[in-house]
Amino acid sequence: MAVKKLSKEKIAEVLQELSKFRLIAPALSDDVVIFKEIQDPEEAYLDYGNSTVPPKKVVFPQTETLFRFQIGNPELTEKDVGEEGTTVIFGLRPCDARAMAIVDKLFRWDYDDPYYLKRRELVTLVGMACVEPPSINCFCTSVGGSPFGKEGLDLLLTDMGDEHYLVQALTEKGEKLQETLAPHLGDAGDKDESKVEELAKEAEGKILRSINPEGIPEKLPGLWDHGLWKEASASCLGCGICTFLCPTCHCFDIQDEVEESGEGRRARMWDSCMFSEYTVHASGHNPRPTRKERTRNRINHKYSYYPDRFDVIACVGCGRCINLCPVNIDILDILEQVVEA
């Protein structure tokens, strides 16, 4: 796969070129970095650590129509997915791209999810390597990722510390996009790739937090009645932010909405295993009645059930659930207790 160089001065040109597609890039919104559709290269905010909200919503929108209907008419109108066309996510971090590769397994498992997979097909992922860890709570290297990780990405940009980015094509999709950008790119030097390896090693050394996940998936089922769950969830508010901002969380609800005119839609929307309603039966019985059971399920799902079925931990170590929990619940502290239990 081809390796090219991009002068930092030309980044606006590149974004301009990419804006002929639907272009999603990090941007500021009320002082918070999010990934959003931009029209103008000026809107892109590239001096970011990572976005507060992961870019998963590009392929898995927070609310998505499944089909439309009109009360009284038996016809259902299937939602035409992908009308937004070819999409480029520019500047996502390797952990968030890897999260998509992990979630793909679920959406491809047995039944293909037509909505998710259509969006995945339409999107090209242009990553930005983490030369510096975006957050003090990053732990990607503990769960199979890396600040320069390539899994899930189509193109990887690396800030070489001089006036350039190195642009590595990683997939066919990435190569195609690299060709589109060819007029703005220059040839990479002989030593650039080995320099990237050095930078990657340095970056890994700057990750502050870690856990050894070995044995955790196998150990978790045996800790079902352990006291750690009550302790871990004691301060939990049940706000669900840890799941909404998690790049691998994929749970959804399905609801019908009808307007006064009788026009309606069935839609799916993000849901959270941390909400009491998530599992409550029609009878009122709730198999996970308190935050203890819900916290236990969240950790088990990521670190035991998902690896059991899909051979990969459903956590990429982005640290968002730690950074943004209003009561400072820390998944690494919980996992540490699991290791010690």
Add this chain to the structure above:
Amino acid sequence: MDNPYIPYQVNILEAWYETPGERCIKTFKVTFADDKVWDNWNHLPGQCAMVGIPGVGESMFCISSSPTEEGFLRFSIMIMGKTTTALHELEAGDSFYLRGPLGNNFPLDEWKGKNIVTIGGGIGQAPLRPVIQWVRDNRDDYGELELIYGARSSADHCFKVEFEDIDQSDDCACHLSIDVEEEEWPHFVGFVPTLLMEVAPSPENAIAVTCGPPIMIKFVLENLEKLGFKPDQVYTTLENRMKCGIGKCGRCNVGHLYVCKDGPVFSYEQLKDIPEAFA
């Protein structure tokens, strides 16, 4: 199913109440509005469907008819919440929608040559009905068939007419019970687990299938063990809140198992070490 989220329209051929009261049960016999759907439709006893009405919602129900009953599907639905209330308003000639068949099925192929006992309580008979029907329609493939069923009162019995028919037939032993004594009740009075001990089916070359309220299941499992049934001879179905029915939306898991995909049919062998299975 090209798009597993798009339901098929079904027309109600017949609808009737099985039981009265606040938590009444209504049975719907339906066929697909588009006849062509039947060409690709294959379900087996134990499988489910997401049943619903656009604008109201969808819920998971077992298909309570056996594929040996051709030309229709049956659903027996207890009134519980929004979707079931809306469904109960429907009569013959009306329509609703369904997605399916979903989930796994009772391993009736593996059970060939074995004696089968079903132990049901209340609406829990709905997933057992297709098992009984299947075995009666493939009678030579199986050994003895025994049906144990109970509900609070005789009025709360589902499938009364069919039970009378089964009771008079010689291809299935029928043991019925009610919780509290009633005048002219000719059968057992007491709880289902007690009736199970009275009937005392032999575990020899046998399979026990049980569905019903959690408290009944708990004691039935204990009693089956006392009778000598091994965990791999005992089957049940689980239910949980579901949205997608196809293993994506996340909520129906008990431990590492998704009820919608890995179930709803499980052997007790699969469930006995999963603490969440009977939560």
